[in-house]
Amino acid sequence: MTLSPWLAPIVWDGTYNLDILNEQFHRRGVRIGLTVFVIRKYKIFIQNFLQSAETFFMTGHKVSYYVFTDDINAIPNISLGEGRSLEVLKVTGYKRWQDITMRRMQLIRDLISERVINEVDYIVCLDADLEFKDSIGVEILGDVVGVIHPGFLAESRQAFTHERRDISAGYIPNDEGDFYYTGCFFGGAVEKIYKLTNHCHDAMMQDKAINIEALWHDESYLNRYFLYHKPTKLLSPEYAWNDYYGSPIVVKRKRLVHVPKDTNKVRD
Template sequence: MYKGNSFGFVDRIVKKLVGMKIGILYIGIGKYLSLWDDFYKTSQKYLFPDAEKVYFVFTDSDDFFPESVVKLYQKDLGGRNNTLYRFKMFYEHRTALSQCDYLFFFNGDVVFKRTILSKELIPCESEGYLLALSWHIYQIKSPKKFPYDRNPNSLAYISYDEGVYYFQGGLNGGRTKEYLELAEQCMIAVDIDVEKNNIAAVADESYLNRYLLNKKIKIVDTIYGKPEKFFFPIHAKIIFRDKGTFFHSKGIEHVGCINYKPALLRFFIDLSKYLRYFHKKCLLFFHD
């Protein structure tokens, strides 16, 4: 169901585009819409300046958006369900989304810090036309320690003997055809598991990891999705803002995790992890 901008307006936006059409998927439900302004302003400044962008905002808000934004009404499903059913939200609007050549989802708390050209994120044929984010802290861990879903009754299940990468849910995308296939399969798996009360441990992220298991895709690291409280890498192009700090500054109630480690200790822990990751990358580079 469309609210705000009509489906005809979707057509008018997309028909204006020349060349590559990149759809930006954004979920702004309830208080999370307060993060939208910074996302949009920094995206307009830094994201894909070499391509045309159309924004698809899934929201329950009656607010008006800029002309380049398609507002898609999304009921507030409450807390975790707004994340769990993320791929279902996308797939239900596949007709509108299919008018774009590529689709990319970014977490609502994202701000862009440096220029990102389309070639940096767009996956090619040898990468299965799909992209996902894997933080460097997981690339120096044993896969046995990844937070994969270990419940064999869940369709997101990954055994301790499987896996090479752990993918974060805050950035993923690809060519529209392949990305909508991903969304459809994750949606189906979620619906089946919910029916059987076998919901995966890390919501949509668990199903994403299961779908991408053993697939050759384009993988980007923390440069394209650094949590605000990470010290490294210092040259990150995308930051995931600390939602607790942001909402507190706006006087909005939010329950989140608190890191009680002193800042200096966190700095050296982060430095150690990043140096290990950098060393691993160098070894792989020279080995190739």
């Protein structure tokens, strides 16, 4: 598919002309923000993340990295390209990895409202355990952007691992859901991502008030948001590949890849 049922483009290799897009975005002087969370043991991923981003992410454009961390000393001092900057933001490192991942929505929302709304035009929110393997440019930019999870590309909606308890603010019925979106990558126009993160944070707080958490935490709330607030652009699994999900035959270019890891150890 290259077009969603609501006529949003689905970005695959070969569906766009990057030269034309670059010219358009350069004329507008677009500024791009990138957020990443480096909490507890996830510090082992950050150097590779940043170095690969400098090679492949938004080459030739203005980029501001916003690195949230509980250990400022863990963030490497890497050489940045022209027009690119990096800011380290100190945050609390929670004991439960679920609390860490869910608090992202609140922290991104607050960062946008306090200052980033005046610093960047678009913001991309990524997990730290990702590595850029191929070029990712302005073809990913849009008002609200979601990424199709590689493990559910060809699955029916009944196979999607949505939150199915109707008491949860992340609830999606069995017969609803357009795609299953990964929580490791979302983005869009900065004011739109403020609305997204605020909505997801509020949903988490609703569930917390009745002492429940959605099945896949922030990813579940993100999927619920996208069901009723459709993304204006979708990215194919080229942009969130995982070697133990999906068919590599379908996805020929793997631009952003999950680094192999022992999940139990890094989340401990």
